[in-house]
Amino acid sequence: MHNRDSHFVKKFGVFSQYMLPTSLVLVIAISLAFTWLIWTNPAHFNKSMNENTTATGPTQLSARVITDIYAPTQIIYTDASQNQKLLFDQKINVVNEVIKDIQPWHFNKIKQIENVTTKKYGQILNQKNTLIMNYPDSISGEILNDTFNQRLSISSKVQFNRVIVPLNSKLDKIYLLNDNDFTVYEISVKGASTRILHTIEQVKTAIPVVEILYHKHVLLIYPEDIMLKQYSYLQNRQSQHLFLTNLFNNGSNGDVKTRKTVETTTYEEGNDRRIVFDNKTGIVDYQNFNGSKSNVNLNNSLHQGFNDLLAIGVPLDNMRYFETNGTENSFVYRTYVEGFPIFNQTRYGAVKLSYETPGTEHATFSQYSLQVPLPNNQPMIKLDASPTVLRQLVSAGISVNKVQDMQIGYEWQTDPSTDMVVNLRPVWYIEIDNKWQRLEQWLQKG
């Protein structure tokens, strides 16, 4: 080493005196740059999570991608006189069309709007001449980028559950709104085209609605009675074997203990993994005490949630992210029909994932799922307007400020004549104390 050094010094003379320290500084700078790149690249977090799930998961052949699950479920149009309408059309998928219209736009810069009061929040939400895209619960900025094909740099702090697109002639900005803490972000936009206006004009059905701030909750109010269709679906039952292969390391052939009673069948692999099947209802309860915990922020949790859905192997057709709890360690996914969520597929939704204690994963889901829509001739059902519903709650002794949310949903009922068919009936669902129940259930209690 010493000889070689002196050889270099001789050869380059004074030049090498600067050469060596400069290149040293350079390589140190490069290593710092790489370190920064690696630390800021979320893919590295996902990688470790994904390794965990692929080890247990079977095929990664999924017809659905992450942006299908974390997609908006409602599009509301506010016209020039501030009337709001929920847009729906069977022949065109309004949500998808609007996303496709926005994808070629260029999102330029994001900034938080300071000093947003509740009143101001309400004004931004109800601006004239806008389009509101509603998500059932807050999602991360990275999902926004994925959904709309953007490369906007967004802090991982940013969460939102509404995208507002002002439809004035400029089309030069959009807003992200978060109902949980009333934050508003403004994104400047370039290259927007007016195709989005044509899409809106095409839509056939527009149900009058009002977004109102109500005791610190934003409620979507239906001021008039609504007629909604009933649906029937062929029911699909996934086998216990499938879930064992998907969720246990060695599938069902390994060292698995089985316990069977009249109500439940329990499988255990080692001390770490356990699956309990309810023999009657088809509800599955999976626990893994050896999971990985790397959910440093909402975005990572949402990714982990999607990977876990893939690993479990439930069909993701029409599955949407529905809500998280306050501490963001429990996530509920529901099946949607024509923009409305389905309740009581299980007590918690289609799938509930919890990561309550570090290192444990807990999933509740059902062996049953919707397969193929069937023709049916059942009559449409009339649902009361929201004010009527609220009045009923009050007269049953339930104070309105206890109502966290109210939504029209579809109730899952197995057909009385054949267990192959599920009927979906529209009803009002009310959330009180973090619990979703049918309106009549609350009324009986009250």
Next chain:
Amino acid sequence: MDFKRIQWIFLLIFVAIDVFLGLQWYQGIQFNTVDTVGSTSVLKEMQGDDISFKKPSNKVGEGFYIAGQYSQAFMSQAGIMLKGTSTTYDNDTGTLTAELSINKRFKLNLDNPQRTLDHFIREPENVFHGQDYVYSEELSRMTRHQIVYVQVVPSGKIYDNSGEVHFNIDSDGYVSSYTQTYVSSPKILREKTPTISEEKALTWLYQYNQIPNNTTILWTKLAYTKLLDVNDTTVYVPTWFFGLRTNNNEEIHVKRINAFTGTIIKDTPQKVNINK
């Protein structure tokens, strides 16, 4: 001098660290695009198995679940409307067979059969509701003596023997008869939903071991096919069709992938009876 030596050692160590970090970072980026890499590597593997195909599109499509019925009343009307033909109707299969009288037969240019047949099929006295059908080059190439027209429904075509017209060509090249099936009053069952892309469908078909080595994929098509029968209604689903020919064989095989779920479509659709 000692300081210089330390600098050299540091330089070498940091170069090594840079290489390591660089590799880490590169792998991270690779992971980000794992989906496309996945499909591309499967496509490469397919080429390695001597499967030839045109580069599939990775764009997702859209489609509906559609319900339709055989209508017997409809077909009995057909007999009255048509002229110069003798018709028989098979109740079980819902198929109308029309034999053309001698002076109604006509010669067909088999290179461009649709030029003549497009005019023929549109005349109500030739084919009942003939304007609902369009020429299918792919299906017509399947057998030599048949030209196939398929029925058009909202947002697509039906590639299924329940919505087709087959023209039979006799040995002299004349159109002698045809068989017709018709899906009446097709209804949309659910809002428009995205389908999987052609690329996904093709790579999955391969991963299900449905494409033998040495095969040419002649054509690809997104169209409706029968998924199940419920009482007297049929449910149709958007389907990716692949026309395959093994290189030492003349016969063309059609493989089908459900474009909503990505599963293989069985040859005999499921039957469901609901008591209402």
